[in-house]
Amino acid sequence: MKNYRSSESDSRCVDSILWAFVFLFVSALPNQILAQTEVRLRAETRSSARLPIELKPSQLRDQATKELGQRIVDILDNDLWTSSVVAAYQTEESRANPDALRLELALSRPTGPIRFAVQTKVSLVQKKLTLEGQLLDSATNKTLDQKIYRGCPENLRLLVHALADDIVHSLTGEKGIAKSRIAFTAATGDSKEIFVMEFDGSNLRQATSLKSLNLTPAWSNDGREIVFTSYQRGNPDLFVLDLIPGRMSYLIKDNGLHSAPAWSPDGKKIAFVSTKDGNAEIYVMEIYTKALQRLTQHPAIDASPSWSPTGRELVFTSDRLGNPQLFVMDAEGTNLRRLPIDLSYNDSPAWSPRGDKIAFVSRTPNGFDIFVYDLGTQAVAQLTSKAGSNEDPCWSPDGYRLAFSSTRDGRSEIYSMLWDGTDVRRLTYKGACTSPAWSLNSRPAEEFLCKE
Amino acid sequence: MQNLLKSLAVLSALLMVSCATRKEVVNLKNDSFYIRSQIDSLRAEQRRLRATIVRLTNLTEQSTEANNRLRADIQVQLNQLGEQSQILNDRLEETGRRISNLPSKIRLTTPVMAPSPDTTNSATRVDTAQVNAAARRQLEETQRLYDSAYRDFVKGQYALAQQGFVQYLQMFPESDLADNAQYWIGECNYSQKKYAEAIQAFQTVITKYPEGEKVPAAMLKMSYAQIASGKTAAAKENLAALIKRFPQANEANLARTRLQELPH
Amino acid sequence: MFRFHNAKFKSLQTMAAKSTLLIMAALTLLVFSGCPSSKKMTETPISANEPEASTVTTAPEPAVPAYQRPTEEAAPAESAVPFALQNVYFEFDRYDLTPEALQILADNARVLKAHPEARVVIEGHCDERGTVEYNLALGDKRAKAAKDYLVSLGVTPSQVSTISYGKERPIDMNHSEEAWSRNRRAEFARR
Structure with a gap:
């Protein structure tokens, strides 16, 4: 306890507390269960249906300043809004300087009464920060649950993200995305480097400085490592970057191209494309044994593998019918079938973490647009149109949002939108940003530690 | 002086001895000139010949190069043809698959077109329409049931998915997707590591739908399930049978790799 | 002036035969004219040139023709065939070689065979x-297609390696059909 580490923020600990919380919540308010279910269903079908929550101004203790309190409420506000399932409304007194986002919120004030409120309390003693979050029943002002997060001012954002995720999970059963990050590639002069930012575009930082081409990043499940293609040694090989010490190691170096890695949902395997045996085929490597299994065997191009959330199937692109189309096979490379999508050039499939949808790009007169194929109904929906070229879709860990690159504002930038194509948000202002990859909603424990 | 005299004497003597006259000397001179010119012209000729030979050699080389080129070009064309025919083949298969998914729909629509022009009995028509509507509803239900079972599978709800596919098979045993449903039952078990049940389900695909497109996949997955449950000998037999029966299928390639990995 | 001038225009075979005959005749003549004057005669213009025998074997080299045997005399060949390799272009989403590409690659193959020490990356x-x-996979296909053709033309496989840069290294940054067609290429870089 003395090492400033926020013990409650340890993910396992959070999980167990959350379960207790959910149980308490459900048992204490049986009349709310129906409402929750309803919200969850509505949130899946309509983007505007969110569970409204009131955000009370933060209560300040010890050396905590008003600015610190306001920052907490602002971060929480943004986190909850981006979670897609709840809508946070700051109380009049806490809404000091309304920005565009809160203006948007103000325009969509809930029609009915707000039934839940979040009260935060912050204390700062000798650079030790204690954040307490309380979920209240608005009508009775009764505390439904509370949690304490300990850290220091440097990782305030992360502590608030953890609180936001816990609130979302408690109210809706969804996992939240506030701790998630997005990696992408951006041009820096002649080279392309990997960058990392938070789910909403904040805290952007450059993860590699290799002065070479570094492409197609993908996250490990614990949010600690990024696997990507690097030309650092001249040949396109796969590297793994450990973000905590910032150390890089080879995953595979061999003749030919190695690209488009995808970490399996169980974290044990990486699927990727290699031309080491002559032609672009899909391979799966066991990370610890480095055992390699070749899944496809076809003279055409097979590329862009993406795992189903169960890890039982893979969707990938193949031009075996003469132009790029989407195919699904099982994790052993058999039971291959084409997705019946009647569009002529389809690529970049991304399997939703919810399992039932596959986002992909298809060629349109503007370049590319993003579409979603529903595995249950075989229906195809177009999410972007007439706004530049839109590429590289990837899902948020809760399956509600998609990050993608788009040239709608000129140069290629990273955006995110709801799965139905609404609520588009621009996340980068750099130019030449491509290949976003959205991490799962987890951070390595080291990030919660305070620097001595 | 003496030398000069001597040489003059020798010269004159030589001139005397030789049968040559001054005229002959002139002739000889002419001859030598003639020869020299001949040699000159020969050398020019020679030079040209050498050049021609070099050119000829190069020509021969070019023609072997042209031959090589031709061979290489033919190779390229053959490769491209091969790939094109593969693409066409795959397309054909894909079309076949899509068509095979259609018959039930076509069957539904044909009754409406079928009644001969002389059939004036409106009651029959109504009946047909009713039957047709019912069949369409049934088809939609068939597809819905199948799709929702698969939806459960991709969401990882294997027990639910299996239940869905079993129900589908009970309700529509003659459906075109029956072998697929049976395959998915195997896959649901395999995904839950219930290998004995998986083996049984895949075996049913092979025996009950021997002409179905799922047979190679079922044979492979049955072998994998056997390997996972320690029945290596049976698995080897199965893999060998798969390679023999479908040597061109991707499953055969996977089987070959797996066979190599297995202890001998 | 030269009586046998017209011989130039005769067929190669007869010329070859004739030249042998003429050389024989010349030699005979010289021997037979071994008269007193012969020495004096031979001292003059002819001796200024080489004797006949050497004339036959070491006539001055004619100008080096455009095509030369690439395997023999590597050093002079290097200067003869300049090391210049041209790009090959492809159609959209294709990696098969167009007739123009095949011609360019045939030229490139000749250059590579004349420079067996050169190593290139496609x-x-x-x-x-x-x-x-x-595009990374497509670029790989394009480079390999070019290499395969070079190898089938007799280029040593170890002379040529391949790498794909996908769409990461365009030579024309514009967004037009013209720019795209310039960017869809296999480029040769000397290692």
Whole structure:
């Protein structure tokens, strides 16, 4: 306890507390269960249906300043809004300087009464920060649950993200995305480097400085490592970057191209494309044994593998019918079938973490647009149109949002939108940003530690 | 002086001895000139010949190069043809698959077109329409049931998915997707590591739908399930049978790799 | 002036035969004219040139023809065949070689065979349309298609390696059909 580490923020600990919380919540308010279910269903079908929550101004203790309190409420506000399932409304007194986002919120004030409120309390003693979050029943002002997060001012954002995720999970059963990050590639002069930012575009930082081409990043499940293609040694090989010490190691170096890695949902395997045996085929490597299994065997191009959330199937692109189309096979490379999508050039499939949808790009007169194929109904929906070229879709860990690159504002930038194509948000202002990859909603424990 | 005299004497003597006259000397001179010119012209000729030979050699080389080129070009064309025919083949298969998914729909629509022009009995028509509507509803239900079972599978709800596919098979045993449903039952078990049940389900695909497109996949997955449950000998037999029966299928390639990995 | 001038225009075979005959005749003549004057005669213009025998074997080299045997005399050949390799271009989303590409590659093969010590990398490139991953694979296909053809033309496989840059290294940054067609290429870089 003395090492400033926020013990409650340890993910396992959070999980167990959350379960207790959910149980308490459900048992204490049986009349709310129906409402929750309803919200969850509505949130899946309509983007505007969110569970409204009131955000009370933060209560300040010890050396905590008003600015610190306001920052907490602002971060929480943004986190909850981006979670897609709840809508946070700051109380009049806490809404000091309304920005565009809160203006948007103000325009969509809930029609009915707000039934839940979040009260935060912050204390700062000798650079030790204690954040307490309380979920209240608005009508009775009764505390439904509370949690304490300990850290220091440097990782305030992360502590608030953890609180936001816990609130979302408690109210809706969804996992939240506030701790998630997005990696992408951006041009820096002649080279392309990997960058990392938070789910909403904040805290952007450059993860590699290799002065070479570094492409197609993908996250490990614990949010600690990024696997990507690097030309650092001249040949396109796969590297793994450990973000905590910032150390890089080879995953595979061999003749030919190695690209488009995808970490399996169980974290044990990486699927990727290699031309080491002559032609672009899909391979799966066991990370610890480095055992390699070749899944496809076809003279055409097979590329862009993406795992189903169960890890039982893979969707990938193949031009075996003469132009790029989407195919699904099982994790052993058999039971291959084409997705019946009647569009002529389809690529970049991304399997939703919810399992039932596959986002992909298809060629349109503007370049590319993003579409979603529903595995249950075989229906195809177009999410972007007439706004530049839109590429590289990837899902948020809760399956509600998609990050993608788009040239709608000129140069290629990273955006995110709801799965139905609404609520588009621009996340980068750099130019030449491509290949976003959205991490799962987890951070390595080291990030919660305070620097001595 | 003496030398000069001597040489003059020798010269004159030589001139005397030789049968040559001054005229002959002139002739000889002419001859030598003639020869020299001949040699000159020969050398020019020679030079040209050498050049021609070099050119000829190069020509021969070019023609072997042209031959090589031709061979290489033919190779390229053959490769491209091969790939094109593969693409066409795959397309054909894909079309076949899509068509095979259609018959039930076509069957539904044909009754409406079928009644001969002389059939004036409106009651029959109504009946047909009713039957047709019912069949369409049934088809939609068939597809819905199948799709929702698969939806459960991709969401990882294997027990639910299996239940869905079993129900589908009970309700529509003659459906075109029956072998697929049976395959998915195997896959649901395999995904839950219930290998004995998986083996049984895949075996049913092979025996009950021997002409179905799922047979190679079922044979492979049955072998994998056997390997996972320690029945290596049976698995080897199965893999060998798969390679023999479908040597061109991707499953055969996977089987070959797996066979190599297995202890001998 | 030369009586046998017209011989130039005769067929190669008869010329070859004739030249042998003429040399024989010349030699005989010289022997037979071994008269007193012969020495004096031979001292003059002819001796200024080489004797007949050497004339036959070491006539001055004619100008080096355009095509030369690439395997013999590597050093003079290097200067003869300049080391210049041309790019090969592809159609959209294709990696098969066009007739123009085949011609260019045949020329490149000749250059590579004349420079057996040279090592080159074929870089496969694509236009900006299409995804990063797909274009990486497509670029690889293009580079390999070019290499395979060179090898089938007799280029040593170890002389040529391949790499794909996908759409990451365009030579024309514009977004037009013209720019795209310039970017869909296999480029040759000397190692």
